[in-house]
Amino acid sequence: MNGSPATGSLPPGFADHHTVLTVLPQRERPSAHPLGSVPAGWRGVSSLYIHMPFCSHKCHYCDFYSLVDTRDRQAAFVDRLTRELEGVAPWFAGTPLRTVFVGGGTPSLLRIDLWERVLGLLHRRFDTRAIASGEGEFTVECNPESASGGLMDVLAAGGVNRVSIGAQSFEVRHLRTLERRHDPENVARAVEAARRAGIARQSVDLIFGVPGQTLGEWARDVERAIALGTTHLSCYALTYEPNTAMTARMRRGEFESIDEESEAEMMVWTAARLREAGLARYEVSNFAAPGAECRHNLAYWRQAQWIGVGPSAASHVLDPTGGSRRWRNVPRLDDYLGSDGALGPVVDAEEPDPRRLLAERLMTGVRIAEGVDAARVMAEARSISGESPDRLAECASRLVQQGWLDAGDGRWRPTDAGFLFADRMARDLMAALG
Ligand code: SF4
Numbered sequence: 001m002n003g004s005p006a007t008g009s010l011p012p013g014f015a016d017h018h019t020v021l022t023v024l025p026q027r028e029r030p031s032a033h034p035l036g037s038v039p040a041g042w043r044g045v046s047s048l049y050i051h052m053p054f055c056s057h058k059c060h061y062c063d064f065y066s067l068v069d070t071r072d073r074q075a076a077f078v079d080r081l082t083r084e085l086e087g088v089a090p091w092f093a094g095t096p097l098r099t100v101f102v103g104g105g106t107p108s109l110l111r112i113d114l115w116e117r118v119l120g121l122l123h124r125r126f127d128t129r130a131i132a133s134g135e136g137e138f139t140v141e142c143n144p145e146s147a148s149g150g151l152m153d154v155l156a157a158g159g160v161n162r163v164s165i166g167a168q169s170f171e172v173r174h175l176r177t178l179e180r181r182h183d184p185e186n187v188a189r190a191v192e193a194a195r196r197a198g199i200a201r202q203s204v205d206l207i208f209g210v211p212g213q214t215l216g217e218w219a220r221d222v223e224r225a226i227a228l229g230t231t232h233l234s235c236y237a238l239t240y241e242p243n244t245a246m247t248a249r250m251r252r253g254e255f256e257s258i259d260e261e262s263e264a265e266m267m268v269w270t271a272a273r274l275r276e277a278g279l280a281r282y283e284v285s286n287f288a289a290p291g292a293e294c295r296h297n298l299a300y301w302r303q304a305q306w307i308g309v310g311p312s313a314a315s316h317v318l319d320p321t322g323g324s325r326r327w328r329n330v331p332r333l334d335d336y337l338g339s340d341g342a343l344g345p346v347v348d349a350e351e352p353d354p355r356r357l358l359a360e361r362l363m364t365g366v367r368i369a370e371g372v373d374a375a376r377v378m379a380e381a382r383s384i385s386g387e388s389p390d391r392l393a394e395c396a397s398r399l400v401q402q403g404w405l406d407a408g409d410g411r412w413r414p415t416d417a418g419f420l421f422a423d424r425m426a427r428d429l430m431a432a433l434g
Helices: 074-092 112-125 149-157 171-180 185-197 214-226 245-250 259-276 295-301 331-339 354-365 373-387 390-401 416-418 423-432
Strands: 047-052 099-104 139-143 163-166 199-208 232-237 280-283 286-288 307-309 314-318 326-329 346-350 411-414
Touching: 047 214, 047 295, 047 326, 074 307, 074 331, 099 295, 139 149, 139 295, 149 185, 163 171, 163 185, 185 199, 199 214, 199 259, 214 232, 214 259, 232 259, 259 280, 259 416, 280 295, 295 354, 307 326, 331 346, 354 373, 354 423, 373 390, 373 411, 390 423, 411 416, 416 423
Parallel strands: 047 099, 047 307, 099 139, 139 163, 163 199, 199 232
Antiparallel strands: 232 286, 280 286, 307 314, 314 326, 326 346
């Protein structure tokens, strides 16, 4: 819900907290549910994503699956979600939940009584002790206008210990351009409501590169976000996804996107200012105080296993035979509600492919400050191709010479300059894999 459009020139479908970390085909392919083909003894998932698709308005830059519900389907959605959660629970058996992330859509639009049902079920059917102790992380995305004190109390009582608040901008003019309708003053109220309820961690999402935005205006947005005192900020560059209304309007000449230099200038300024404010960049678009990084998103970027429930939610499990299985639920509420059985209706299931898994590790690895284990990447590349991965080694050393990659401590990590070119580095390294 918070936009998270910072996917730069990554392929369509490569969205961060919305869990789709793969190059998805343009057309949906209905698939048998992949959990049916995973060996019976296999378990060990500890991250859960829940997609709640409802929004009060469809923002015209957004390509996440969300809808304005004119038919009062929230209760039916929670009935179906309950069935799906029951269906996937065995895959979490014996493993404490380490991270839960509820995104959308606008999860804070779900009625409080329905929230109570979802939270109750999670505690009944999953091992939530790590979350209750604070070792685990439970995040809910909230829109500033629907993050009421009453909702925050219910979320806190249900174990939620982190909220991500979609501010996007504090300038009404830019919010209008994005078609975000909240009052900027409500961002501080939402943060305060979360704190009062005892939700320990808050994050704020901002978008930069809005048409007509200057560096000075962006700097004011960042300063206002810093002044809220949250320990996590996400700063996403506005991107024009192929099928959004905003992209169509830009193509019709209704406005111009800002130029690349201005966008790069905003990015560089942001990283320097947030570092000064004690928020280190740990991913291209994400900044946190020490220990306040989003553990759920880190699980994605480190290629951990997660299962997503709800329409359009993606899942990723490591296959015992090597590679990983990915799939996503059908991105249509009516199809989701009308589906039989417990597990969700699935499209675009991918067969395990160790080469794809490695390519994706490179793609995400150059976007996170911790980078990737170079020796492990080289060993896997060798084992996949059966020969010495010389092109990959040459590509990495060229990126080091260019000053984009740091190869100290046996890892390949993006440098400050490298963060600006993460997509290009990813493309080069993936091409060098052969
Ligand atoms: S609030 Fe706007 S950006 Fe967020 S999911 Fe809904 S339509 Fe998309």
